[in-house]
Each structure stands twice: as C-alpha cells, then as structure tokens.
Amino acid sequence: MMIIYVLLTVFGCILVCFIQVFEQYIRKEQEEECASTNYPKAIDKNAEEITKRIKVLRSMNAQKRKVKATENKACKHRRITPRKYNIMRGKKAGNPAFLVCFSRRGGPIGLVHTHEWHTVV
Incomplete structure (x- = not known):
C-alpha cells in the first residue's frame, strides 16, 4: 500500500513537472x-x-x-432666368410648351446655351 502511495506521488510530481514545462513552452511561443x-x-x-x-x-x-x-x-x-429667353405665341393656347429650342446643338440631348431657348405661351 505504501509503495502505491509513493508511486502515485512520484507520478504526480512528474506530471506537474511536465505541465510546468509545457506551460513555459507555450509562454515562450507567445512571447516570440x-x-x-x-x-x-x-x-x-x-x-x-x-x-x-x-x-x-x-x-x-x-x-x-x-x-x-x-x-x-x-x-x-439648361439654367433659364426670365431675362434670358424670348416669349413667343404658341399654336395651342391651352397647352403651353416651355423651353422649346429652335437651334439644337450637342447631340441627341440637345444641350444649348441659355440665350437660344424660347418659351411658348
């Protein structure tokens, strides 16, 4: 019985030593x-x-x-102010068309300068 107790304590000490060495190894890796x-x-x-x-x-x-x-x-x-466009009489009095351009330039979009825009009243 005494031998078993001694063996268990020895193995316990060895196990504790291995755990400490392993923990030191892990700490060293983390420090690196x-x-x-x-x-x-x-x-x-x-x-x-x-x-x-x-x-x-x-x-x-x-x-x-x-x-x-x-x-x-x-x-x-496309910016229009009242001083920059001409007013013209339109054919349809009930349906006025605004910002009608008579000289289109600039491709299919028809971007022109402000002085070339007219308003039909």
Whole structure:
C-alpha cells in the first residue's frame, strides 16, 4: 500500500513537472509572437491595406467628381432666368410648351446655351 502511495506521488510530481514545462513552452511561443521582430511585418501589412483603401476612395472620389462635373454642365446649359429667353405665341393656347429650342446643338440631348431657348405661351 505504501509503495502505491509513493508511486502515485512520484507520478504526480512528474506530471506537474511536465505541465510546468509545457506551460513555459507555450509562454515562450507567445512571447516570440509578440517580439519586436514581427512588428515590421505587421506594419507593412497594415500599410498595404491602408493603401488599398486609399486607392478605392480615390477612385470613388474621381467618379463622383466626373458625375458632378457633367451634372454641373447640364445644369449650366439648361439654367433659364426670365431675362434670358424670348416669349413667343404658341399654336395651342391651352397647352403651353416651355423651353422649346429652335437651334439644337450637342447631340441627341440637345444641350444649348441659355440665350437660344424660347418659351411658348
């Protein structure tokens, strides 16, 4: 009986020693992962991700600028104030047509300068 007790305590001590060695090994690996030698790699990886995001944002901004420029051109060409257009008598008094252009330029959209627009009353 005494021999069994001694053997169990010896095996228990050996088991505790193995657990401590294993824990030290795990701690050492974790410290190596956090070591300063890995920082440059992490910094480079973050820098690459940031540059990718910046490229995407720049392309989005460029597309927005192009769309805004075309919208501004269209608005400028179509902007009408009462001083800039001529009033003409139309054939149908009940159905007046606004912003009729008599000299179309600029393709199928027909964008023209403001002084070439007329209003039919």
